[in-house]
Amino acid sequence: MELTRRGLLIGAAVGGGLFVAWGLGGRHFAPPLTPREGEFAFDAWLKIARDGVVSVAQPQLEMGQGISTLLPQIVAMELGADWRQIAVEPAPVSGAYPNMPLAARWAPLWMPLAPSLADQPGDWLTRRFAETERFTATAEGLSLAAYEGPARAAAASARAMLAMAAADRWNVAWEECEASGGFIRHGKKALSFAALAEDAAGQTPPDPPPLRPEPAAERPVDPAMDAPLAFPRLDLPAKVDGTYQFAGDVRLPDMVYAAIRHGPLPQPELGEADTKDAAGTPGLISVVQGKRWVAAVATNWWAAEQALAKIHPLFANTQPVESGRIEEALDKGVRHxxxxxxxxxxxxxxxxxxxxxxxxxxxxxxTHATLETASATARLRDGKLELWVASQAPERARRAVAGALDMSESDVVLYPMPAGGSFDRRLEHDHAVEAALIARETGRPVQLIWSRWQEMVAGRxxxxxxxxxxxxxxxxxxxxxxxxxxxxxxxxxxxxxxxxxxxxxxxxxxxxxxxxxxxxxxxxxxxxxxxxxxxxxxxxxxxxxxxxxxxxxxxxxxxxxxxxxxxxxxxxxxxxxxxxxxxxxxxxxxxxxxxxxxxxxxxxxxxxxxxxxxxxxxxxxxxxxxxxxxxxxxxxxxxxxxxxxxxxxxxxxxxxxxxxxxxxxxxxxxxxxxxxxxxxxxxxxxxxxxxxxxxxxxxxxxxxxxxxxxxxxxxxxxxxxxxxxxxxxxxxxxxxxxxxxxxxxxxxxxx
Amino acid sequence: MPRMTVNGRPVQFAMAPETPLLWALRDAANLTGTKYGCGAGDCGACMVLVDGQALRSCLISIAEAEGRFITTIEGLSRDRSHPVQQALVAEQAIQCGFCTPGIVMSAAALLQRNAAPGEEDIKAAIPNLCRCGVYPRLMKAIQRAGRVIRREETISSAPAPGISASDAAHAVPAMAPPRSDADN
Incomplete structure (x- = not known):
């Protein structure tokens, strides 16, 4: 168990206790949540602050599907919180959030030789894989199947701990206390979560935590009835005023902008890239040549893109992809x-x-045609590579980047960003690797954005x-x-x-x-x-x-x-x-x-x-x-x-x-x-x-x-x-x- | 060094004059609410107001924008209070949110010149591409924003950013007012 910096003792102790209580096979993880001053972490899913803000950490990629509202909603209902006190933040990549149903579904992909050993969410191998590989991927519509249970259990634990803290003050049995609207109540007495958070964090919750009898559910009603929203989406206010940040909106000191060209499919190799013609482009800083791509780095993205247009890179490629050949192969296949x-x-x-x-x-x-093209921001500093990227499989992206830069995985930090649409496009992470390589070559923080044309060329x-x-x-x-x-x-x-x-x-x-x-x-x-x-x-x-x-x-x-x-x-x-x-x-x-x-x-x-x-x-x-x-x-x-x-x-x-x-x-x-x-x-x-x-x-x-x-x-x-x-x-x-x-x-x- | 007014402030861009306004806004002014989706005028994610008219900022150079008044999503309102912003949140006509700033700007420009648009007016005024598919809600949201502008309705769905802790505590019983240092 790792303990770092100030204020973590409580969070770590509580977290550590709960992780075992959750029955994660006795495995210990570094507590994924870092409580700030005045905040108290309750396991891997939530923090409660003295001001009453309940922050829910959610481990899935928000790509428009609303998961950053759904999981907090489940926590809020189980906890008995007021929706207006709920905040949400992306959870760091951690083995504390294993996506077991998806690991089971994809057993043929990660264990192609013997998938039947791990094709059930409860299989020991599935669990071991999902935990040790920090497999938190977002796909196949399995977010609720994977995380509703853990989120509810975490919230129920926190509710029990809050009730225990209140019961201590009132000298009553905690089981007689109720939680609603952000308060623990007993008869006419009520104490807010805000007032109880600090004491509650020191309590030991029952194992397993007592769940509310009913899971979160809304009855289908006719949309024409215009029923008020009980749980409006948490992400919309920031999305409507331009402040919601995507990977391409990150701004870092000294950061530069990169544009890229990939070669023709399937297996291009960069031959010559004549960089002379680009030399005079205003704002151009450098040209970075990969094995299969060439990138220009400039003080703004458009200048980088302009420079690339002048380079005319030549790619060697045997047997380039042709639609006619694709159709022939499929036709031959379906016939014979x-x-x-x-x-x-x-x-x-x-x-x-x-x-x-x-x-x-x-x-x-x-093609997916996500409105946001592949975008990633990378900074290599003091032997650590920081990466801001939207990924449906963040740990795989992190590992790929570490491999490409020949770095230890623990030196790659991935900040999960939301996606401007994905539709499974962000299960690929070529752009993250490229951004990291360009940042290394440039020696400055780099933001790589693929042009629409590149998204067409190299998006699969x-x-x-x-x-x-x-x-x-x-x-x-x-x-x-x-x-x-x-x-x-x-x-x-x-x-x-x-x-x-x-x-x-x-x-x-x-x-x-x-x-x-x-x-x-x-x-x-x-x-x-x-x-x-x-x-x-x-x-x-x-x-x-x-x-x-x-x-x-x-x-x-x-x-x-x-x-x-x-x-x-x-x-x-x-x-x-x-x-x-x-x-x-x-x-x-x-x-x-x-x-x-x-x-x-x-x-x-x-x-x-x-x-x-x-x-x-x-x-x-x-x-x-x-x-x-x-x-x-x-x-x-x-x-x-x-x-x-x-x-x-x-x-x-x-x-x-x-x-x-x-x-x-x-x-x-x-x-x-x-x-x-x-x-x-x-x-x-x-x-x-x-x-x-x-x-x-x-x-x-x-x-x-x-x-x-x-x-x-x-x-x-x-x-x-x-x-x-x-x-x-x-x-x-x-x-x-x-x-x-x-x-x-x-x-x-x-x- | 083209000069213009961006969200009420005079700005001079030290960039090549043929630089599209989009990239000057994003990479020089750090106004990243205006999005790049295609660079060719196909998607509308980069829509801004130029002298009150909704234009795709990827298609105009900063030289062409010289002397104009530019409004981006950041400058449309200080506190998400523009009726279009309120209505989009109220109708949940937003999913991933990448196309949203552009749609807000298109709709704001429409309602500025016609506060009671019909369905055909709205279809013609919103060329924006949305891959998540919020279209079924957009029509209703924009009409609702029109009613707000015509003072037939009020909406308060998107709270202003930066609410103070004491205001929050006043509105939400579960929130606690900030404690003074002596309490800590």
């Missing part, structure tokens, strides 16, 4: 590639030597896919056998080799070559009760390095399945809603979403060119059904309305859940109609956001989101909307136009 059966119900090939219907679907590489897109879906039906369209065959790289494994194996992108591609990857076909198994079903993965090796993106596999598998089901219904003259519901006898939650959305949207069957289209999807325990109204307008698709009903179990914060569904639907519109990249000579053809056909306010449909009431465990709503939009729009377009669109983005097959 070696098949790995990932999942099967019954006999997934029964009768499919002569399928009733077999259809081909194609998906282009898709979601993988392209080619798929064939086949079914055997009777003459009423009842499905006897369903099979989905997806040809695409083992993209999740590739990501795992990069993130956990610290492999270069091309080595990761090579290592993943030819391996089956269940994660890249998730969601391809329909929720429907069909006797025979199979999902096949055909691993395809592409020159393109691919990454994760919001929705991940569901972002294309829902499109395949729900488009295909819709075609089966139509071709057999079955009504699209009742056709689906008839197959959902064992999935009542999804059926209920469908029925409710049909009622609310006044579902008309999509007949008579009404332009209504239906789709539903399930991700684990999350269900959603959507009805889109769309038409072909001037210059493309016009989505007029989206009506969604979701069942996400217990809802902690209704308005944030609604934000996530709304935002997911709109992100899904972007993926359905644009966000695609094509490559020529190793570079994207498009350098600009304007070329991505992303929706703006003027394109945004009317969106209404409702929830079903449920007491099931909370399910993260962030990815559900993304998945279900594309098929709903495609099915709506069929209704409107009689044409089927089997390619993402829709209409990209030239209409």
């Amino acid at each position: 590639g070696e098949t790995h059966r990932i999942a099967e119900v019954g006999d997934g090939d029964a009768g499919l030597d002569k399928p009733t219907l077999a259809l081909r679907y194609d998906v282009a590489p898709a 897109p979601r993988t392209p896919v080619a798929a064939v879906l086949a079914a055997k039906t009777d003459n009423q369209g009842n499905i006897a056998t369903f099979r989905a065959r997806l040809a695409l790289p083992a993209s999740a494994r590739e990501f795992g080799y990069r993130l956990f194996g610290e492999e270069t992108p091309w080595d990761a591609v090579a290592k993943a070559d030819g391996t089956a990857d269940p994660m890249v076909v998730e969601g391809a198994m329909p929720p429907y009760g069909i006797a025979n079903m199979a999902v096949d993965h055909v691993p395809v090796t592409l020159p393109l390095s691919t990454g994760r993106m919001r929705g991940n596999a569901h972002g294309y598998t829902a499109f395949f399945v729900e488009s295909f089901i819709d075609e089966l219904a139509r071709r057999n003259k079955r009504e699209a809603l009742s056709y689906r519901v008839s197959m959902l006898g064992k999935d009542l939650r999804l059926a209920a979403c469908l029925q409710k959305v049909a009622r609310l949207a006044e579902w008309d069957g999509g007949n008579d060119q009404s332009g209504q289209g239906l789709a539903c999807h399930r991700i684990d325990e999350g269900c959603i059904a959507v009805i889109a109204t769309a038409s072909r307008g001037e210059g493309g698709v016009r989505v007029e309305r989206l009506r969604a009903v979701a069942d996400i179990g217990r809802i902690v914060n209704l308005d944030i859940a609604r934000q996530q569904i709304e935002g997911g639907l709109i992100f899904g519109i972007g993926c359905a109609l644009g966000a695609a990249l094509t490559y020529e000579g190793g570079l994207p053809d498009n350098a600009r956001l304007a070329g991505l056909n992303l929706p703006v306010l003027g394109d945004c449909p009317a969106i209404e989101v409702d929830f079903l009431e449920s007491d099931a465990d909370p399910f993260d709503p962030g990815e559900l909307g993304v998945a279900v939009v594309a098929p709903a729009i495609a099915n709506a377009l069929y209704s409107a136009t009689g044409l089927r669109f089997r390619r993402l983005p829709l209409l990209s097959d030239g209409l």
